[in-house]
Amino acid sequence: MTAAALSKTLADVFGYASFRQGQEQVIAAVQAGQDALVLMPTGGGKSLCYQLPAIMGDGVTLVVSPLISLMQDQVESLQTMGVAAAALHNGLDTEQQHEIMQDAAQGIVKLLYVSPERALQGYFMRQLQQWPITLIAIDEAHCISQWGHDFRPEYGQLGQLREALPNIPFMALTATADAATEADIVQRLHLHEPEIFKSSFDRPNIRYIVEEKYKPQKQLRDYIAKQKGASGIVYCGSRKKVEDLAERLRNDGIRARGYHARLPHEEREEVLRGFVRDDIDVVVATVAFGMGINKPNVRFVIHFDVPRSIEAYYQETGRAGRDGLPAEAVLLYDPSDAGWIRSMINDHPDEQRRQVELHKFSAMQALGEAQTCRRLVLLNYFNEFRDKTCGNCDICLDPPRQYDGTTDAQKVLSCIYRVGQRFGANHIIDVLRGSQSQRLTALGHEQLSTFGIGAEQSQSYWLSIIRQLIHRGLVLQNIQHYGTLQLTEAARPVLRGEVALQLAEPRINLAVSKPKVTDRADYDKLLFRRLRALRKSIAEAEDKPPFVVFNDATLVEMAVHYPTDEQSMLMISGVGQTKFARYGEAFIDAITAYLDAEDEPLLSL
Template identity: 55%
Template sequence: MLGETVPTEVSINQEQFTTEILRDVFGYQQFRPGQKEIIAAILSGQDCLVIMPTGGGKSLCYQIPALVMKGLTLVVSPLISLMKDQVDQLLAYGVTAACLNSSQTWQQQSEVIANCRSGKIKLLYIAPERLVAENFLQQLSFFSPALLAVDEAHCISQWGHDFRPEYRALNQLKLRFPHLPVIALTATADEVTRADIIRLLNLHHPLIQINSFDRPNIRYTLIEKFKPVEQLCRLVGKQGAKSGIIYCNSRAKVESTVARLQNRGLSVAAYHAGLDSLVRAQVQEAFQRDDLQIVVSTVAFGMGINKPNIRFVIHFDIPRTIESYYQETGRAGRDGLPAEAMLLYDPSDMVWLRHCLEEKPVSEQQNIERHKLNAMGAFAEAQTCRRLILLNYFGEYRSQSCGNCDICLDPPERYDGLIDAQKVLSCVYRVGQRFGVGYIVAMLRGSSHQRIHALGHDKLSVYGIGREKTAEHWTSILRQLIHLGKLRQNIEMFSALQLTEAARPILRAEVSLSLAVPRILDFKKRKNSKDQPYSSGAQGHKNATHKKYSHKKSDHELFTKLRKLRKSMADEANVPPYVVFNDATLLAMSEQIPITVDELFNINGVGKIKLERFGTSFLKVIREHVDGL
C-alpha cells in the first residue's frame, strides 16, 4: 500500500514527485488546470479554497499531498456512502485509506483508530460531527494530523444551498492545530458563500482557486410540461440502456413515477428519506454497480454518488435553487463524455414552491431561500443561453452562447435592445441600486405605487419611461441583463439590482446589444404544439456535439467486451465497475487498441497498481479481439 511505501520526507524535486504520483498511482498523464498550484500551496502549508465543477478533479488536490506529507490527512465528508466510495477507489489505487462512521462495528472503529495512531493510514474520511467530538479531538494529537480537507464546504454557510449547522464546529480544528493547513472544496459556491467559507473555517490568507463552472459536455434543455408523464417516458425511452437519475420534489411523486416506469419494463427504483435505510443502501449499490439503470429520487439522492457514467439527469419538477440544479445536473457526464440535463417545467410549479416558502416563519433564511428560488424561476423562463445564465450566476461572466442548450438550438427572435437596456440600467442607477426587479418594473411602467411616491422617485426622469410596454416585457429584459452579466442581484441587500462593470459601455452606447424578443404568451401557445424536447435543428446540433466531444473512432464491439470484463471483475472484487476503470478509460482502450503493457500504461486512468491487478485480463481480451478481426 502506498501509505506504507511513500517516503516520509520528499527527497527529490517536489513538483517531479507529485507528477510521478499523478502518473504512477492515479494513471493520469497531466494535471488539470489549477491542480498543480493547489498542491504546491498545500505542501507549503498554505490554506486553500477550491471551487471546481463536479468531475473537475477536486479529490486529487488533497489526495496527492496526503501521499507526500508526513502524517494523517483528515477528509470531512457529509455522507457515509460518499466516504465508502472514495475509500474503495483509493484502495484500488493502492493507497492506504479508511473511513470512520456509524455504520461500522465498535471493533472496526477501534481497528481504524489504531491504524491511524500507528501511521498506517494516510487518509481518513470522517463526518464533521464525529471529527469535532471531544473524545476524538483528544486522540487526534496522537495521529500526527498533516492536512484537513473539507469536502462539500458550501454546507458551512447559511448562504449555501445545503446548509448543515454541524459544519460550523469545524473551526475548532484551526484553534487546536493552528499550523494545520486546511483545504475547503466545493463545486457550488457564489461570492457570498465563498466569503462565508473562508471566515467560518478560519482560513488564513488562503489560495483561492476558482476553476470554470462550465461543463461543456452537458446539454441543458428545458421542456414545457404538457403531459408530463408521457413526456418523461418518451425522454427516458430515447436514452436506451444508459444510466440516469430522475429528480422529483416529493416522495409521493417519486413512488408514482417509479410505478409508471416499471410498468413500461424499465429497470428503475425509488430513493427517498421515507424508505428504510437498508432499502436505500441496496438501491444505491445496485445503481453504482450498473445492476439498476435509473433511480427516481428526491434531493436525498446524489451527493454520495461518484458514478462517472451517468448519461442523463431529468428534473421532473423545478429545483429550488440554481446551486441545487447545477450540482444535480453535474452528476451526469463526470467522465467528460456527452450527457444530458433535462428540466420539465410548468410555471404553476413555481407558484407552489413560493407558497410553501411563504408558509415558513419569517427569517433571514427565508429571505435567502426566496432570492434563490426567484433566480431559479428566472432561469426556467429565460430566453438567454442557459449555460451563460449558470456561469454568470456563479460570477464567471461570459457573453458567447454555448450552442449546446435548448435556447441555442431553438433561438428566440432577436432585436436591437440597446435602448431598452439603457432605460433599465439608468433606472437601476437613478434609484440608488437599492431595489429589486419588481420595483424597477414599477418605476419603468410609471406605477402609482405608494412607496414610489413616498420616496420621491416619481420625480425622477426615469419614472414611466417604459410605460408603453408591459410589465412582463420589462421583467424579461431585466432577467436577460442579469443573465448577460450587466446587472447583479445582491443577496445581502434583499436581491437589490446593482450595475456591473459590463453595464458601463451599454449606458454610454459604446457597444450594440442584441436581446431576445420576450415570449410573453409562449407557454400557453406551445402547449398545443407537438411535444419535442429539441427543435428541428437539434439533430444537426447533436451531430456537431458528438463531433466536438467524441474521441477518435472507437471499436464498439471491443468496448462492449471490455465493459463485460470490467463488470465481472468488479463483481468478483465486490466494488462498482468504475472502480476498476471508468467508461472514458475503456473508450480510450477501444480507440487506441493497446496490445502491450507499455501501451496500456499510457492509457489515461491506468496507474501502476491497476496495471498489475487488471492489465493482464484486459490485454488478453484486446489481443483476442484483434486476432479475430
C-alpha cells in the same frame, strides 16, 4: 516533493499523464502549509488536490465527508490503487474502529475519512491532537454556509476543529459556491488568509435543456426510452411523485427504483448500491439522493420539478458526465410551479433564511425562463462572466430571434441608476410601467425621468429584459441585500450609447425546445460493450462498483486506441501501475481476442 516526483506519482497511482487546471497550484499551497479554498466543478478533480500530497507526504490527512457511502466509495477507489485509506463510521464494529484508530495514530493510514459529527466529538478531537495530522480537508464545504443550498448545522460548527488544531492547514473544497457562500465558508472555518483557487464552473460536456412541462409523465418516459439503458437520475419535488414515477418506469420495462428519505435505511443502501454497480439504470429521487453519488457514467439528469436554487440545480446536474463524456441535463419547466415553490419557502419560520431562499429561487426561475445561453446564465451566477455562447444548450441549438435591444437596455439601466441602485426587479418594472402604487409615490419615484417610459410593454416583457441584462453581466443582483439591482462596469458603454446590444425577443410563453441528439464519441461501440461486460464481471467478483475498476472514459479510450501490450495500455488515461497489475492483462486479452475475431475471414455459405 518535486514537480517530477508529483508527475510520476500522478501517472503511477492515478494513471493520468497531466494535471487538470488548478490542481498543481492547490498542491503547492498544501506543501507550503497554507489554508486553501478550492472551487472546482463536479468531476474537475478536487479530491486529487489532497489525495496526491497525502500519498507522497508523511502523516495523516483527515477528510471530513458528509455521507458514509461517499466515504466508502473514495476509500475503495484509493485501496484499489494501492493507497492506505480508511473511513471511520458507525457501520464498523468496535474492533474495526479501534484498528483504524491505531493505524491513524501510527501514521500507517494516509487518508482517514470521517463525518462532521465524528470530527466534532470531544474524544476524537483530543485523539487528533495526538496524531501526526498534516492536513484537514473539508469536502462539500458549501454545507458549512447559511447561504449554501444544503446547510447542515454540524458543518457550520467545524470551526471548532480549527480551534482544536490551530497549526494544521485546512482545505475547504466544493463545486458550488457563490460569492456569499464563499465568504461564509472562510469565516465559519476560521481559514487563515486562504489561497482561493477557482477553476471554471463550466462543464462543457453537459448539454443543458429546458422543455416546457406540458405532459410531464409522457415526456419523461419518452426521453428515458430513447436512452437505451444509459444511467440516469430523475429528481422530483415529493416522495409521492418519486414512488409513482418509479413504478410507471418499471412497468415500461426500465430498470428503475425510487429513493427518498422516508425509505428504510436498508432499502436506500440497496438502491444506491444497485445504481453504482450498474444493476439499476434509473433512480427517481428527491434531493435526499444527493452528495453520496460517486458514479462517473451518469449520462442524464432530469429535473421533473424545478429546483429551489441554481446551486442545487448545478450540484444535481453535475452528477451527469463526471467521466467527461457527453451528458444531458433536462429541466421540465412550468412557470406556474413557481407559486407552489414560493409558498413552501414562505412557510420557513426563520426570516433571514426565508429571504435567502426566495432570492435564490428567483435566480433559478430566471434560468428556467432565460432567453440567453443557459450556460452563460449559470456561469454568470457564479461570477464567471463570458459573452460567447456555448453552442450546447437548447437556446443555442434553437435560438430565439434577436433584436437591437439597446434602447430597452438603456431604459432599464437608467432606471436602476436613478433609483439609487437600491431596489429589486419588481420595483424597477413598476417605475418603467408607470405604476401608481402607494409605495412608489411615497418614495417620489413618479418624478423620475424613467417613470412610465416602458408602459407599452408587460411586466413579463421587462422581467425578461432585466434577466438578460443580469445574465449578460451588465447588472448584478445582490442577494445579500434583498435582491437589489446594481450596475456593473459593463453597463457604462451601453448607457452612453457607445455600443449596441443585441437581445432576445422575450418569449412570454416558453416554447418547447427540441435540440438534436448527437453521438457522444467516435469509438468502437461493440468493443466498448464487451469491455463493459468484462469490467462488470471483474467488479462483481471483487464486490466493488464497476467504475472502481475503470471508468467509462477509460474504456472509451481503449475502444479508440486498442491497446494490446503493457506500454500502450499504460498510455490510456486512468490506467496506473497498480491497476495495470490487477486488471491490465485481462483487458489486453479481451481487446486482442476482439481484434483477432475481426481479422478472421468470413466462411462461405
